[in-house]
Every structure is written in structure tokens, then in C-alpha cells.
Amino acid sequence: MRALKLLTYYLLGIIGIICISVLPQVFATKGITDVFGYFQSLGSFLTKLPNPEEWVYRTRDSLVAFPIFEVIWEPYIYSMMIFGGAIILGFFLAFVLAFSSNLLPHKRLGGLKRVLDFLESIPDLVIAILLQILSVYVFKAFGVDLFRVAGFxxxxxxxxxxxxLAILPTVSLFKILLLMIEEEMLKEYVGFLKSKGIKEFGILIRHVFRNVLPTTFQHSKVIIWATLSSQFVIERIFNVHGLTSLIAESLTPMTIAVTLLLLYTPFFLLFQVVDLWLVDDPIKGEQLFTSEKYSFRPLHTITNFIYSIAHIHWREIKPWRPFVTVFKVIINHLKNYKIAIGSLFFIGMISVSLFYSITTDNHVEKEYIIYEADGLTLKSTPPHAPGEPFILGSNNEGVDLLDALVIGAKYTLVFALLIAVLRGFIGMLGGILYAFLLKSRQQEWTERLVDSIHFLPLSVIAYALLAPILIEGVSGFAYSLQIFRTRKPAPLGVG
Incomplete structure (x- = not known):
């Protein structure tokens, strides 16, 4: 019975992967609003799946095709070696830091937390670039090659x-472990063991470690999900010819489906098998499966709702009170200098970006060829190095990166804020519906389906869906974000 359930959950995950894989092709050929076109493409793709001759890899704007597993297997192993190394290194450092920190004085522990908080606040992209700059600087200054900065x-x-890539799992798991260890050390059995003369280090290793391990395993799903999503960006920065490059070069439904399937299968099997093992052992699983299940009684819920509405004292309701409460909460939080500095930076960046856009009408400086003062000697061609004529340099088209960053800052920050609010709201709403509207069996199915999403990197899915908008092909952009699809005219000489 359990094997049948496991197979059912796995097949549901595969169905979701197939449905996602078709979307980029539909967006590029039929438009974002063509619902019937999506189902036609989905049906066409499903008819190709049973035919082994259709399992091919084809790059963008190319008619040459290769057997997909011959092309994808080596990059897949390469990407998994990087991912596995990052996870092993990150988890090892997290466990060492978490258990060692409990033996440190309180002041040093606070300093360690602040260092890790600082590392967590720095985007992976910035850390990758700093590592590359460090390696290049050391090589130029001392002739020592620390490590390769990119594949070539x-x-x-x-x-x-x-x-x-290891920084994210290190910091995330360290914080989780630290909270769980602190909670575990407050339990009665720890005091009993100390009274028996057992040293704190022995208690941590022999007892606390075993008790926090099951819950740590459950938290690791989200950490793996975030790490997989970050790997897409990291591979692009270091020019890693892994799965990322294959997806970037080919956005066919077959490539996307096989790539996501190779990422999904091993992690799904690992976590589902371990979950079954935890359920079989009540001691190991007692921390994971003790939550009370609520059943939904529609009539009772509606009656309570009507009763609550009827007994509201409408005259005492003050519509402005929630806004006053929110304002007070914000003011209280701003007394914390960390939140105040972060908020001011956030507001300042958006304000500067808006002011620049309004005053300059989104003007971006652009210089393609720069000559010396004599007007004849070539000084620089794109991409221009930082300095002159642009402080941060330019891209391959000679566009000033500083202007582009300032203009785009408001969109990035505002959308990040909206996404954070929506994630919190949707998560809270989903949690309420899950706890009070679903029965025990429905909750179990929902948990398994949601767990499957943890093994699909969102960055890869987002890239596959947005590439037709962001990447200009031979015939221009595939479609725009207008209600009706528009296609940019092809350049001269292109049919």
C-alpha cells in the first residue's frame, strides 16, 4: 500500500513537470493568453513521449538533434558534483558550528551569529564576484593562482x-540547529544527565544530536530547494557547463522535462523513503507526526460564522484603529537600529531611483567606441572597464551600468516587497485552509504534493518561463506582456 502511494505521488510530480515543460514553447509560439493552444501543445508533447526517437536535444534556432541522454548525462553529473559538494560542506560546517557554539561563551556566540547573519544578507551573486576578484587580484599581485575563477x-x-553555494545551507541549517539545540538543552533529561556527571559535550553528541536529527532532516527540504535555485545563478557566474547551460541553450519541452525529472527523482526518493522509515519507528518519528488533525464540519463552521457576525458591536468599530496599530508596530520596530538602517536604505534606494527616472526621463548613457584626446587613437570598446567614461563600466552594448542599476532599482525592490507580502499572505491563508478545511487524509496528500515542489528549482522554472520575454532571438522577442501577443519585426536579411 505504501509503495503504491509512493508511486502515485511520484507520478503526480511527473505530471506537474510535464505541464510546466510545455509552457515556454507555448508562450513563444502561441502567446501567453492562448489557453487552448497550451492544451494542444501539451497533447502533442504527450504523444511524443512514448516514442524514443523524440527524446532528443536540440539547441535554440538549430535543426541538428542529438540523443538527449548522451548530451545531458555528463553535465548532469557535473552539476550534481557541485551541488553535492556544497550540501556536504554546508551541512558539515553547520553541524560543527552549531554544536561547538554551545560550548562557547555567550559573547562569542553572539559574535558568531552576527557574522553569519551578515553572510546571509549578502546575495550569492555578490559573493561569487568577490571570490573571482580576489583570485584575480592575488594572481596579478603575487603570481599565485588560488583557484579557477571560471570554466573555459x-x-x-x-x-x-x-x-x-555552501554559504546558504551553512547559515540556514546553523540557525535551525542552534534553535533546536537550545530548546533540547532545556528539557528535563538533560538536567538528569548532568546530575549523573555526564559532560555537556557527551550530552550534545550522544543524546541531543540524535533527537534533533529527524526534525533537521525535514527542514533540509527547504534548504535543498533554495540551494538548487541558487545553483542556476552560480553556474552562470562561474561559466559551469552543467545543466544550467543546457537549459539556456535549449528550451524545448523535452530538455526541460528531462532536466527537471533528473533533479526531481533522486531527492524525491531519498526523502520519501526516509519519511517512511521515520513513520515505521515511532521513536524517530514522534517529533514529526504528532500534530492534531482537524476535520471540517461545514454546518458548524457556517453557524459559528453567522453567530459571530450577529454579535459584533458595530458602533464600537473604529476603521482607523488597524492603521494606527500597524503604524505603532512599525515605529516600535524602527527603534531597532538594524531594522531602521535596512528600512531607510530600502526607502532611499527607491526614492533615488524614482527621482532619477522622473528628472531624466529614464535616460541611460551609452558609449560604444571611445577615443583618446587626439580623436584618432582607440581608447576603449565595450564592455568598458570601471572608471572612464562610466564609474561602474558598461555592458557589451556600451550601456552605463550605473544608470541601468539606478533606473531598475525601483522595480526590483518594489517587486521584491510585493512578492514577500504575497508569500506571507498566501502562506498564512494556505495554512489556515490546510488546518481547518482539510481532513486527515486530505492533509496527508497535500503534504506529499507540496513536498514534491521542494525538489524543483524555482530559478530554472522561472528562467524557462521568462526566457521568451527576456532573450531576443533571431526573429526578435517571442512575445510581450501585452494582452495580445506582438512580434518584433525581423531584422533586415532575415526571413
């Missing part, structure tokens, strides 16, 4: 991607 001509780079 078939050369594989491991150290820098693994170190950069």
Missing part, C-alpha cells in the same frame, strides 16, 4: 562554485 574550453571549476 572544457575545463571544470569546482572550488569557487562549491564554496559560494
Amino acid at each position: 574550453a572544457g575545463e571544470k571549476v569546482f572550488f569557487a562554485p562549491i564554496v559560494t
Whole structure:
């Protein structure tokens, strides 16, 4: 019975992968609003799946096709080596830091937390670039090659991607472990063991470690999900020819489906098998499966709702009170200098971006070829280095990166804020519906389906869906975000 359930959950995950894989092709050919076109493409793709000859890899704007597993297997192993190295390194450091920190004085523990909080606040992209700058600087200054900063001509780079990718699981798991260990150390059995003369280090290793391990395993799903999503960016920065490059070069439904399937299968099997093992052992699983299940009684719920509405004292309701409460909460939180500095930086960046856009009408400086003062000697071609003519340099088209960053800051920050609010609201609403509207069996199915999402990197899915908008092909952009699809005219000489 359990094997049948496991197979059912796995097949549901595969169905979701197939449905996602078709979307980029539909967006690029039929438009974002063509619902019937989506189902037609989905049906066409499903008819190709049973035919092994259709399992091919084809790059963008190319008619040459290769057997997909012959192309994808080596990059897949390469990407998994980087991911596995980052997870092993991150989890090892997190456990060492978490258990060692409990033996440190309180002041030093606070300092360690602040350092890790600082590392967590820095985007992976920035850390990757800083590592590359450090390696180049040391090589130019001292002639010492610390590590490869990027892959080139078939050369594989491991150290820098693994170190950069390991920061996220290290910090995230360390915080989780620290909270769980602190909670575990307050339990009665720890005091009993101390009274028996057992040293704190022995208690941590022999007892606390075993008790926090099951819950840590459950938290690791979210950490793995976030790490997989970050790997897409890290591989692009370090020019890793892994799964990321294959998806970037080919957005066919078959490539996307096989890539996501290879990522989904091993993690799904690992976590589902371990979950079954925890359920079989009530001692190991007691921390995971003791939550009370609520059944939904529609008539009782509606009656309570009507009763509550009827007994509201409408005259005492003050519509402005929630806004006053929110304002007071914000003011109280701003007394914390960390929140105050972060909020002021956030508001300041948006204000500067808006002011610049309004006063300059979104003007961006652009210089393609720069000459010396004599007007004849070539000084620089794109991409221009930082300094002159632009402080942060330019991209390959000669566009001033500082202007582009300032203009785009408001969109990035505002959308980040909206996404954070929506995630909190949707998560809270989903949790309420899950707890009070679903029965025990329905909750179990929902948990398994949601767990499946933890093994699909969102960055890969987002790239596959947005590439037709953001990447200009031979015939222009595939479609725009207008209600009706528009296609940019092809350049001269292109049919």
C-alpha cells in the first residue's frame, strides 16, 4: 500500500513537470493568453513521449538533434558534483558550528551569529564576484593562482562554485540547529544527565544530536530547494557547463522535462523513503507526526460564522484603529537600529531611483567606441572597464551600468516587497485552509504534493518561463506582456 502511494505521488510530480515543460514553447509560439493552444501543445508533447526517437536535444534556432541522454548525462553529473559538494560542506560546517557554539561563551556566540547573519544578507551573486576578484587580484599581485575563477574550453571549476553555494545551507541549517539545540538543552533529561556527571559535550553528541536529527532532516527540504535555485545563478557566474547551460541553450519541452525529472527523482526518493522509515519507528518519528488533525464540519463552521457576525458591536468599530496599530508596530520596530538602517536604505534606494527616472526621463548613457584626446587613437570598446567614461563600466552594448542599476532599482525592490507580502499572505491563508478545511487524509496528500515542489528549482522554472520575454532571438522577442501577443519585426536579411 505504501509503495503504491509512493508511486502515485511520484507520478503526480511527473505530471506537474510535464505541464510546466510545455509552457515556454507555448508562450513563444502561441502567446501567453492562448489557453487552448497550451492544451494542444501539451497533447502533442504527450504523444511524443512514448516514442524514443523524440527524446532528443536540440539547441535554440538549430535543426541538428542529438540523443538527449548522451548530451545531458555528463553535465548532469557535473552539476550534481557541485551541488553535492556544497550540501556536504554546508551541512558539515553547520553541524560543527552549531554544536561547538554551545560550548562557547555567550559573547562569542553572539559574535558568531552576527557574522553569519551578515553572510546571509549578502546575495550569492555578490559573493561569487568577490571570490573571482580576489583570485584575480592575488594572481596579478603575487603570481599565485588560488583557484579557477571560471570554466573555459572544457575545463571544470569546482572550488569557487562549491564554496559560494555552501554559504546558504551553512547559515540556514546553523540557525535551525542552534534553535533546536537550545530548546533540547532545556528539557528535563538533560538536567538528569548532568546530575549523573555526564559532560555537556557527551550530552550534545550522544543524546541531543540524535533527537534533533529527524526534525533537521525535514527542514533540509527547504534548504535543498533554495540551494538548487541558487545553483542556476552560480553556474552562470562561474561559466559551469552543467545543466544550467543546457537549459539556456535549449528550451524545448523535452530538455526541460528531462532536466527537471533528473533533479526531481533522486531527492524525491531519498526523502520519501526516509519519511517512511521515520513513520515505521515511532521513536524517530514522534517529533514529526504528532500534530492534531482537524476535520471540517461545514454546518458548524457556517453557524459559528453567522453567530459571530450577529454579535459584533458595530458602533464600537473604529476603521482607523488597524492603521494606527500597524503604524505603532512599525515605529516600535524602527527603534531597532538594524531594522531602521535596512528600512531607510530600502526607502532611499527607491526614492533615488524614482527621482532619477522622473528628472531624466529614464535616460541611460551609452558609449560604444571611445577615443583618446587626439580623436584618432582607440581608447576603449565595450564592455568598458570601471572608471572612464562610466564609474561602474558598461555592458557589451556600451550601456552605463550605473544608470541601468539606478533606473531598475525601483522595480526590483518594489517587486521584491510585493512578492514577500504575497508569500506571507498566501502562506498564512494556505495554512489556515490546510488546518481547518482539510481532513486527515486530505492533509496527508497535500503534504506529499507540496513536498514534491521542494525538489524543483524555482530559478530554472522561472528562467524557462521568462526566457521568451527576456532573450531576443533571431526573429526578435517571442512575445510581450501585452494582452495580445506582438512580434518584433525581423531584422533586415532575415526571413
